[in-house]
Amino acid sequence: MKRFCAFLLAAAAAATATVAQELPALSGAEILRRLDENNLYGTIRYRGTMEIDLGRRVLTKELVAVAQGADRAFVEFVNSEDRGTRYLKIGKDLWMYFPEEQETVKISGHLLKEGLMGSDVSYEDALEAASLAEKYDVSPAGVDTLEGRPCYILELKAKVRNAPYEVQKFWVDGERFVTLKAEMYAKSGKLLKESRALGVERFDSRWFVTELRMEDKLRKGGGTRFAMRELQFDAELPADQFSLRRLGR
Amino acid sequence: MDRAATYLLAVFGAFAVFSAGAQEERGLRLFGRFTADAALAAAEDRDPSYSGYSALRLDLRGGDGESAKLEGSGDLRLLYGDDAAALRKPAEDAGTPSLPAGTVLPYPELKKLFVSVYLEGADLSLGRMIVNYGRGTVFSPADLFAAVDTADLALGRRGTDAVRLLLPLGPLSGADFVASLAPEARDGTAGGRFYGNLGGWDFGAAAFYDGGGLAAAASGGAGDPPAAAAFSLDLKGDALLGVSAEASARLPWKDGAVDAGGASYAAMLGVDYSLGGAWFLDLEYLAVFGPGEASGVFRGARNLFASLSWKADELTAADARVVLNLEEGAWLGIATLSRSIAGRTMATLYGRFGEGDLTGSGASAPAFYAAGCLLTVSF
Numbered sequence: 001m002k003r004f005c006a007f008l009l010a011a012a013a014a015a016t017a018t019v020a021q022e023l024p025a026l027s028g029a030e031i032l033r034r035l036d037e038n039n040l041y042g043t044i045r046y047r048g049t050m051e052i053d054l055g056r057r058v059l060t061k062e063l064v065a066v067a068q069g070a071d072r073a074f075v076e077f078v079n080s081e082d083r084g085t086r087y088l089k090i091g092k093d094l095w096m097y098f099p100e101e102q103e104t105v106k107i108s109g110h111l112l113k114e115g116l117m118g119s120d121v122s123y124e125d126a127l128e129a130a131s132l133a134e135k136y137d138v139s140p141a142g143v144d145t146l147e148g149r150p151c152y153i154l155e156l157k158a159k160v161r162n163a164p165y166e167v168q169k170f171w172v173d174g175e176r177f178v179t180l181k182a183e184m185y186a187k188s189g190k191l192l193k194e195s196r197a198l199g200v201e202r203f204d205s206r207w208f209v210t211e212l213r214m215e216d217k218l219r220k221g222g223g224t225r226f227a228m229r230e231l232q233f234d235a236e237l238p239a240d241q242f243s244l245r246r247l248g249r
Numbered sequence: 250m251d252r253a254a255t256y257l258l259a260v261f262g263a264f265a266v267f268s269a270g271a272q273e274e275r276g277l278r279l280f281g282r283f284t285a286d287a288a289l290a291a292a293e294d295r296d297p298s299y300s301g302y303s304a305l306r307l308d309l310r311g312g313d314g315e316s317a318k319l320e321g322s323g324d325l326r327l328l329y330g331d332d333a334a335a336l337r338k339p340a341e342d343a344g345t346p347s348l349p350a351g352t353v354l355p356y357p358e359l360k361k362l363f364v365s366v367y368l369e370g371a372d373l374s375l376g377r378m379i380v381n382y383g384r385g386t387v388f389s390p391a392d393l394f395a396a397v398d399t400a401d402l403a404l405g406r407r408g409t410d411a412v413r414l415l416l417p418l419g420p421l422s423g424a425d426f427v428a429s430l431a432p433e434a435r436d437g438t439a440g441g442r443f444y445g446n447l448g449g450w451d452f453g454a455a456a457f458y459d460g461g462g463l464a465a466a467a468s469g470g471a472g473d474p475p476a477a478a479a480f481s482l483d484l485k486g487d488a489l490l491g492v493s494a495e496a497s498a499r500l501p502w503k504d505g506a507v508d509a510g511g512a513s514y515a516a517m518l519g520v521d522y523s524l525g526g527a528w529f530l531d532l533e534y535l536a537v538f539g540p541g542e543a544s545g546v547f548r549g550a551r552n553l554f555a556s557l558s559w560k561a562d563e564l565t566a567a568d569a570r571v572v573l574n575l576e577e578g579a580w581l582g583i584a585t586l587s588r589s590i591a592g593r594t595m596a597t598l599y600g601r602f603g604e605g606d607l608t609g610s611g612a613s614a615p616a617f618y619a620a621g622c623l624l625t626v627s628f
Contacts, residue, residue, distance in 0.1 A: 054563055057589075080593060080627045083280060084310075090420060093449055100322070101395075101406055102361075102379040106451045108491025114526050118563040220562065238315070243420040244444075245372065249314035249365070 023150050023174040028138035031152050034177040035170075038207050043068045045235045046228040052119050053222030061117055066235075072242040082117060088247045094123055097247045104248055113164075120193065120216040120224040125164065132156060135163040143174070146181055150174040165192065176200060176207040191217050198225065203233055280628060281307040281322075288621025290331065292614075293604070300330035301621070302356075314367070320378075321362040328354050361408045372415040377408040380427050382442060382453060384485045384493035387554040387572055388535035388547060390515035391481035391495040393438050393457055393464070394427065396546045399572065399581060399607065402599055402623070409463065421446035429463055435476065436462030450486030455479075458502065464544040475542065476502040491521040493533075499544055513541035519554075531556040537609070549574035549609030564589040572607060579605025579613070597623040 026034075043066065050061040061082060067073040073089040084099030094107040112123040132138070136156035144151045156168040164184075171181035178200050184193040199211030210231065215223030240246055287301040304326040311319035328336055333354045363376025383389025387397050387404060395406035410430040417423040422445035431437035440457030459479045481497040495517040500507040519533035535552040537543045556570040565588045572581045581603035590596045604616035 052563065057564065057592075059563060080280060083308075093446075101381060103381045103406075106485050108521055108523075109487040110489075110491060110521075110523050114523065115563075240417065240420070243417060245415065245417040245420075245423060246314060249318065249367065249372070 023143055023152060026140070026152065028140045028154055029133075031140065031154055031172055031177070032133060032138050035172055035179065038177055040069070041067075041206075042234040043237055045230075045232040045237075047230045049225075049227045049229075050117070050119050050121075051225040051227075052117075053224070055221045059118060061119070066237060066241060068237065068242065074242055074246070077117065085117075086247055087116075088242060088244065090242055095244065095247060102248065104244060115216065115219075115224075119226075120214045120219065120221075121226065122164070125193075125214070135160050136168065141169065144171060146171050146173075149176075149180060151180060173200070173207075178207050178209050193217060199227070201231075203231065206233065276313060277309070277311045279307065279309055281305065282625055282627040284626075285624045286621060287329075288599075288619050290617065290619035292617040294615045295617075298331045300328075300332040302326045302328050302332060316367055318365045318367075319363075320365070321359075323357065323359040323362070326356040326358070328356050332356075359408070370416065372413075372417075374411075374413040374415075377410050378413065379406050379408050380411060380413065381406055382455065382481075382483065384451075384483045384495055385517050385519050385533050385535075385554075386531055386556065388517045388519070388533045388552060389495060390497040390517055390535065390537075390545055391453070391455060391483040392545075393459055393479060394429065396463075399546070402583060402585060402597075402601075404570075404583075419445075421451075427457075431460060431462040433460075433462070436460040438463050440479075448486075450484060452485075453481075453483045455481045455483075459499070459544070461544070477541075477544070478502055478507045479544075493517075493519040493521075498539075499541065501541060511541040513537065513539040513543045515543065515545065527560050529556075529558040529560075531558075543609070547572075547574070547608055549576045549579075549606075551575040552609075574605065574607050574609055577606045577609065577613075579603070579607045581607050593627045595625045597625070599623065 045066045046064075048063045048065055050063070052059040052061070060079060061077055062079040063075050063077045065073065065075045071089075071091050073087070075087040077083065077085045084097075086097040086099075088095045088097070094112070095104055096107055097104050107123060114122060116123055116125075135158060137159050139155050139157075141153040141155040144153055150173075151171040152174055154170040154172055156170065158166050166187040167185040167189075169183045169185075170179050172178070173180050178197060179195075180197045180200075182195045183191055186192050193214060193216050195212050195214040197209045197212050199209070200207055201210045202208075208231070210229070211225070211227040213223050213225045238246070284304045284306065285301070286304075287299070289297055289299055291297040304324050306322065306324050309319065309321035336354050336356060359377060361377055361379060363374050363378040365372055365374040380394035381392065383392035383395065389395075389397070394409045394411065398405050398407055412428050412430065414426045415423055416426075422443075424441055424443050426441040428439035429437045438457055438459045440455065442453050442455035444451070444453040446452070457479045458476070460476050477499045479497060479499050481495060484492070484494045486492055495515075497515045499513045500509055501511040502508070515535065515537045517533060517535045519531070521529070521531045523529045531554070533554040535547055535554075537548055537550055537552070551574075553573040553575055554570070556568065558566065558568045560566045567587075568583075568585045570583045574580070581601070583599065583601050585597055585599045587595055587597040599621055601619045602617070604614060606613040
């Protein structure tokens, strides 16, 4: 029986290796370019749910978000505990609005590594957006199969001091060019965070991750599940959507 | 029952009934939270006694951020113990037949109730709102309108009856004109503030005529500062630490001109930092100087605020804060331990301690100690 199981495992491993090896050879830059074709958009609007697994409890946050490119985003939380709390991101700066005190506060730089609303996603993760090529040297690191999908593995090494992670590894779906898995490492090689795509949907010619789980390996708990719905790409936005004026409305 | 109470009960009561059947697209939403508090307090000149309250916070939001918005927030409190007795005392002193001992007294407070109209190049707001210009957590000499409430565990700020016109000049800049609606126009505060962002630093510069009414109210009636022209600068940005700074000058206004000889000045410098996502430190220093009479909540010559917070996890947090009037040796300490015990529900243990003339207004308090617990349910 043991031999039979070993045979099955070997056969399965051989099959996955075959599937992954079928991917055409692409450079790291080309894979990143194809990834960007899916990830870069004019504008995006969606409703989101964050389920923060704290081990014994799950905190659920509801939000409405709009973004323009990688540089501008506006998020409003609508769940009862955080209702009306808003974030405005312009470039590398972030402001937060507290509705109870009608107060707008610029988030200090040292807070950018903290979890956004207690989640496993840091402000910095949210800010990083699509500026990977500016901060990292990208190189292909082989192929793999993840949940039946052939993937390219990309290794990203920080080339600037202010990169949020020293090393990142991406598993990029070889056919749909979305990131199915990402690992973020410290300089010491310690795994800091891991994200897995839980849902991928097609919008016209664009494949997009609509659900993922991010896990901060330095925190207790089971990570944060983030799901997007009612997605709209290239929606028309008011001219002042990304302004302090609208943040306080 | 004051005017605020009448507003609160009439407006929110009506909307509570109305919004019960309201559809979201009609634009009216009612939400809020329930809080129960019980505390044991003692003072140098007083035996330990019990006080507490149950409070219903109602928040109302109508309209949208595109054309017009209605926003309201108010507390309806039922006071127990010493707090109820304190509320009952003026009536007893005035000879009004007193209520039976043990009667629960309602104490309404309207924090916000205002409407905003969004025009193409301007936002106009009218009503009671929090006009918050301060960069500091506690010390904000630049902030003429939203004085910090030292009696509030969260060190929240109070609303002001005002009319406000915001003229945006860019995504991060604009001109903000505000006039308070004082019972007597000459006691009101009116002027403008320009704000912007340069090199990642938020800044503001303001000039106001200050009739003194708001400052007198903020200090609890202690002192009645003369009318003045008030100028201020404020700043918030990063220099490894989070940095905030404010400076203000207050020049008495006499016979249509400023009296520079009677000026008072204030300067605040604050820093904040976090360690490992678990520890947060906030420090602020406020200096008040000059020959003239100071204004604002804190009028002592040298003041310090320090806060250390610890977040054990997303459910549990502890916080210790102290406000010091270094000149008078007066202080206020607040310590809290909070835990989310169920969905939407937070339990907090707290202690408040202090003594002396914290605000520098001349009213010295005997040493006091209070310990209590608070339960908050959001809905």
